[in-house]
Amino acid sequence: MAEITAAKVKELREKSGAGMMDCKKALTETAGDLDAAIDWLRTKGLATASKKSGRVAAEGLVAVSTSGTSGAIVEVNAETDFVGRNEDFQKLVMGIADVASTQSGDLDAIKAATFPGSDETVEATLTNAIATIGENMNLRRAVSVSVENGVVASYVHNATAPGLGKIGILVALESEGDAAKLEEFGKQIAMHVAATNPEAVSVDELDPASVERERTVLSDQARESGKPEEIIAKMVEGRLNKFYQEVVLLKQTFVVDGENSVEKAVELKGKELGSSIKIASVIRYAVGEGIEKEESDFAAEVAAAVSG
Structure with missing residues (x-):
């Protein structure tokens, strides 16, 4: 059997755009023949990803995954808004969020981790999805948060499916108060953050x-x-x-009651629960924010196609 070297796997990956494990499998199946391996990947629909990798992916979904005192949020981009309604894409993004909750939000660690319910890595699963769905996709960012005592609550604005949407928020609350009531309050704060998009939690953090x-x-x-x-x-x-x-979040008027500042609302809720509450962290992701989108002239594209 021909030796499958790391260098050959790297070369095939660069030429095909397929995932590392797929390239290794292709070389194994073709006894190390590079050209045959590329054909093998094309047959499996895995070599098409490279052709899509240069296209701007500014749509997609944000997903949140929480469990008691910890939670994670990820953004996975695609080229069109339509893909966000694709059930396979939704399962992909939610699965990545579940992985992120165990990997401290480290992108490299997330990509190298095994995708839930499979024996492939997240990176390989994403590459396969690019080939299957037919759009460039990108795991753009991820973060996880946790508290020693309290809850990590979440909210997704205009959710397309549970935990998935265009805007997602995590709110970590430190407190000894009742967890269920803390989570309810945390969700209210998260809804406030979705609406107001504060720059910082406190003045000191500006x-x-x-x-x-x-x-x-x-x-x-x-x-x-x-x-x-x-x-x-x-x-x-x-x-x-x-x-x-x-x-500043704490200085803003709380949208839930329209009267108190968020800071005052936190104080009042702490008194109600018999334990002080601290907003430990707030994460807000909106799909595509900060990505420069390509402006296309559809009429010009049609004219160019007609003229050959």
């Missing part, structure tokens, strides 16, 4: 450069009034507090 930039703008605006510097300083602080109320 980017100092962002705060200083806002302070400079507010100072310049205040000086236009012609008032003395000591008055301007007070004006700036007042406006800065308003800025905090817009971008």
Whole structure:
């Protein structure tokens, strides 16, 4: 039997775009013949992934997976919104989220882990899905959170299936209070975060450069009034507090009651449960945020196709 070297597997992977384990299997099946291995992969529909890898994938789904004091969230992208309604794609994304909850959100570790219910890695499963579904796909990001005491709650806005949608949020609450009531409250906070998209949980967590930039703008605006510097300083602080109320979670008005700040709502809930509550972390993923999407001229594409 021909020796299947790592170098040959790497070469086949680069030429075919197929997963590492698929390449190794193809070489084994073809006694190490590179060209025959490529044909084997094409026959299995696994070599087509490379042709799709250059296309922009900015659609897809976010998935959340929680269990008591821990949880994970992932974003898996595809090329079209239509794929998000594909049951196979949904199962793929949810399975990856379940894996992420055991791998500390490390992308390399997630890709190398075994996909639930199979003997293939997550990476190989994703590659197979690209060939089967026919679109470029990408595991873009993932994170897991946990607390020693308390809960990790979640919410998916406009869910396409349980735990799956376009916007997903994890909220980790540290508390000794009743877990069921904490989870309910955590979901309310997660719904608030879905609506307001705060920049930070607390003022201390804001980017100092962002705060200083806002302070400079507010100072310049205040000086236009012609008032003395000591008055301007007070004006700036007042406006800065308003800025905090817009971008800091704890300072925002809680959308659930429309009256108290989130900070006050957390305090009141802690008193109700007989145990203080701390928002340990908040993660919000929206599909495609930050990805530069290609703008296509459909009419031009049709004209180009007609003209040959």
